[in-house]
Amino acid sequence: MKKVYEQYNGVYGYRQIQLFxxxxxxxxxxxxxxxxxxxxxxxxxxxx
Known part of the structure; x- marks a missing residue:
């Protein structure tokens, strides 16, 4: 989860992270x- 957050520069919220x-x-x-x-x-x- 933290990797996804850092990969997209903190733009993704919980909905996008869940879908990812x-x-x-x-x-x-x-x-x-x-x-x-x-x-x-x-x-x-x-x-x-």
Missing amino acids: LQHDHGVWMNHKKVLRLMQVLGIRSQIR
Whole structure:
């Protein structure tokens, strides 16, 4: 998750990270769990 965040310069939010994990890595995770893990890791997406 942190690699995806850094790869896209912090632009991806929890929805995009969830889709990326599903399509590219085959990891299915609920969006709420992705959001929780992002909060634990201290990851926040940029606000437009």
